[in-house]
Amino acid sequence: MEKLLTILTPTHNRGKYLGDIFKVLQQQTNQNFEWMIVDDGSTDNTKEIVESFIESNKLRIRYFYKENGGKHTAVNYGLKVYFYKINSYFG
Secondary structure: OOOOEEEEEEEOOOHHHHHHHHHHHHOOOOOOEEEEEEEEOOOOOHHHHHHHHHHHOOOEEEEEEEOOOOHHHHHHHHHHHHHHHHHHHHO
């Protein structure tokens, strides 16, 4: 398993800002990372925007949608997914 950095972005109705992050991440000289987006129950077009990023195949993106529970629950969700991945590798 190659070492891979995970960039966690919790979001709620911030679809209009994700494009800026997407552009900056594409400009990084080291592309050995994945972008994990945890959508905390957005009601805007966040899902469609992220799907367009995924379809572009320019970055490694993992997208998760969960019911709205607040930023802290989105961060915790992302950490659980990340640590499950780590435990599965070493388990």
